[in-house]
Amino acid sequence: MATHILSAFVLIVLCALPARAATKAIRAGRLIDAAGKAVTNVVIVVDNDTIVSVGTGAPPAGADVIDLSRYTLVAGMIDVHTHMTYYWDGAPGTRPLGQPRRPAGVTTVLAAENARRTLDTGVTTVRDLGASNEVDYAMRDLINMGKMIGPRMFVAGQGLSAARNGPPPDPETFRQQAEARIAAGSDWVKIYASRGSFQSVDTTQTVSYETMKAAVDAAHAKNHKVAIHSYGPSGVKDAVRAGADSVEHGIDLDDETIAEMVTRGTVWVPTIDHNRYYVDAKDEYGFAPDTIAPLQAYIEKNLESTRRAFKAGVKIAMGSDAVYSMFGQNTRELGWLVKAGMTPAQALASATTIPAALLGMEKSLGAIAPGYFADIVAVDGDPLADVNALINSVRWVMKGGQVVVDKTK
Numbered sequence: 001m002a003t004h005i006l007s008a009f010v011l012i013v014l015c016a017l018p019a020r021a022a023t024k025a026i027r028a029g030r031l032i033d034a035a036g037k038a039v040t041n042v043v044i045v046v047d048n049d050t051i052v053s054v055g056t057g058a059p060p061a062g063a064d065v066i067d068l069s070r071y072t073l074v075a076g077m078i079d080v081h082t083h084m085t086y087y088w089d090g091a092p093g094t095r096p097l098g099q100p101r102r103p104a105g106v107t108t109v110l111a112a113e114n115a116r117r118t119l120d121t122g123v124t125t126v127r128d129l130g131a132s133n134e135v136d137y138a139m140r141d142l143i144n145m146g147k148m149i150g151p152r153m154f155v156a157g158q159g160l161s162a163a164r165n166g167p168p169p170d171p172e173t174f175r176q177q178a179e180a181r182i183a184a185g186s187d188w189v190k191i192y193a194s195r196g197s198f199q200s201v202d203t204t205q206t207v208s209y210e211t212m213k214a215a216v217d218a219a220h221a222k223n224h225k226v227a228i229h230s231y232g233p234s235g236v237k238d239a240v241r242a243g244a245d246s247v248e249h250g251i252d253l254d255d256e257t258i259a260e261m262v263t264r265g266t267v268w269v270p271t272i273d274h275n276r277y278y279v280d281a282k283d284e285y286g287f288a289p290d291t292i293a294p295l296q297a298y299i300e301k302n303l304e305s306t307r308r309a310f311k312a313g314v315k316i317a318m319g320s321d322a323v324y325s326m327f328g329q330n331t332r333e334l335g336w337l338v339k340a341g342m343t344p345a346q347a348l349a350s351a352t353t354i355p356a357a358l359l360g361m362e363k364s365l366g367a368i369a370p371g372y373f374a375d376i377v378a379v380d381g382d383p384l385a386d387v388n389a390l391i392n393s394v395r396w397v398m399k400g401g402q403v404v405v406d407k408t409k
């Protein structure tokens, strides 16, 4: 009698478990490992949100088998520069910039679409570098709770910047602001150290070395990292010297700055593709015709500095700087990184192992290996031969053990 009650109880409990709790075994035709090498005919076993084994044996008995033997599997990619909360629905008569203000709760729900478009590209983790009204905190937390579908998010909240028409910010103010962001819930601190955004490629530095350093030191003292935006070379130089963990954008980097990045291990996120996007989307934004040539000139200089920095050994990470209608194009940066001299495997590392380490998640993100989050992407074709397989041929995405994109049928 007791046994019967127990089995009935076990049965009920088992039936009540969500489907994702079952062990999954994924058959991969080919898998690109963390060293950028292809391994064929692999079985990946996933329990809940974690990879438990990667091998060539048979799937465990009772496992839910997912057959991806037609595809190449890579680790879920990481886009280290997004603005997930910048939402635009493309309604006629509206533009991405200058939309009416929305309550933060409305933006949170609408921006879920940006999160889903990002997953479609095989990006399962983002670092979001600047948002208003803590909408990025809300998205991060809802996604972690399983209440919103999207990539795992590491977020900065509101970036620190110079006042538009006031005096330059002083070190004490930035120290306090960095601490306030962290206290409010930011994972990262973002600093805008120069002008330049959207159609403007103005490289003017707006924050001094001393002020950047005060914010960086304050964040580091609390074990948080700092990303510094600079369109021009002087701001990049000062950001690197001030101890930024990553520097965003930038052109005309001098040899001394590049050498300093190598010595310090500073990660550079050139975001070359975002200006390509602004050129392509000029009509959506209503950009003036005379803004296009400077954007194109910036792209060329951005690419040239990336080529020199990569050759010198600077760690480079994939960042799209995606906003509004750019979501869904998050990984196009990979094409520019190959143009800058990377092999496709090196470009993939810039979207997996390098950003995982930047995020301090090198033991759980950026690789398909035991103990790592089950963030896995299946693509058609051979991404080691042609990086476009990663950009245009994503067919299936698993994030934390859950299938979030399936175009295999």
Ligand SMILES: [Zn+2]
Pocket: 081, 082, 083, 129, 130, 321
């Ligand atoms: Zn940005």
